[in-house]
Amino acid sequence: GENVEQHPSTLSVQEGDSAVIKCTYSDSASNYFPWYKQELGKRPQLIIDIRSNVGEKKDQRIAVTLNKTAKHFSLHITETQPEDSAVYFCAARPAAGNKLTFGGGTRVLVKP
Amino acid sequence: DAGITQSPRHKVTETGTPVTLRCHQTENHRYMYWYRQDPGHGLRLIHYSYGVKDTDKGEVSDGYSVSRSKTEDFLLTLESATSSQTSVYFCAISESEGAGGYTFGSGTRLTVV
Numbered sequence A: 001g002e003n004v005e006q007h008p009s010t011l012s013v014q015e016g017d018s019a020v021i022k023c024t025y026s027d028s029a030s031n032y033f034p035w036y037k038q039e040l041g042k043r044p045q046l047i048i049d050i051r052s053n054v055g056e057k058k059d060q061r062i063a064v065t066l067n068k069t070a071k072h073f074s075l076h077i078t079e080t081q082p083e084d085s086a087v088y089f090c091a092a093r094p095a096a097g098n099k100l101t102f103g104g105g106t107r108v109l110v111k112p
Numbered sequence B: 001d002a003g004i005t006q007s008p009r010h011k012v013t014e015t016g017t018p019v020t021l022r023c024h025q026t027e028n029h030r031y032m033y034w035y036r037q038d039p040g041h042g043l044r045l046i047h048y049s050y051g052v053k054d055t056d057k058g059e060v061s062d063g064y065s066v067s068r069s070k071t072e073d074f075l076l077t078l079e080s081a082t083s084s085q086t087s088v089y090f091c092a093i094s095e096s097e098g099a100g101g102y103t104f105g106s107g108t109r110l111t112v113v
Helices: none
Strands: A004-007 A010-014 A019-025 A030-038 A045-051 A056-059 A062-067 A072-077 A086-094 A106-111 B004-007 B010-013 B019-025 B031-038 B042-051 B054-057 B064-070 B073-078 B087-094 B108-112
Touching (some): A010 A019, B019 B108, B054 B064
Antiparallel strands (some): A062 A072, B042 B054, B064 B073
C-alpha cells in the first residue's frame, strides 16, 4: 500500500519568515495530494490540494508543489503569522480508490 | 456546520469493556472513514465504508469492527477495549471516488483505563 513520510516533525519559525514542509510518497499511482491543518483540539481541515496533472498551486500565502518523478510534494507558507501555528498533515491517494494515506504530521510554531 | 457529528466527544472506559463510537452525517456522502490519531503516527485508517453495508479494513483494523446500516451513520465498535486503543478517533466523509479531500468530524477522545 501507499506510504507517506513527512518532514520535519516540528518546525519553529519567526513571524514573517517562510515555512516549508516536505512529503514523499511511495505509490507512483497516487494522483491526489491534499494538505490539512489541525489547530489544537480541533478537527483537521483541508487547506489546499493538488492533482498529479498540475505542478504547482497557490492560494494567497500558501502554495503546494509536486514533483511526480521524485514522488515528493511540499507545502510552502510565506509571511507566516501566529495563526499559522498548528499541526499540518500531508496525504496521498491513488487513482484507484478513495482512501487517503497521511503523513505523520508537522507541528509548526510561529514565534511573534 | 460541517454536516458531520461524532458522539460521544469524550469517553473513559475500562479495559475489557465494549465501546461504540458513532459518526452521523447529513451530507448524503457515499464514503465514510474511521481514523485514529496518535502522537508521531499521524492519522491511521481503521475501517472505511463505500456504501450501506459495504465496509473494508484499513491499516490498523485489529480489535475494531464497524457497521453501516444507513447512509448517514457509521459505527465503530471496540469489542474489548485495551489501553493501546486510547486515542483520538476521527470520522471523515467524502462524496465520491475521485472527489476532493475529506471532511472530518470533531473527534472522540477515548481513554481506556
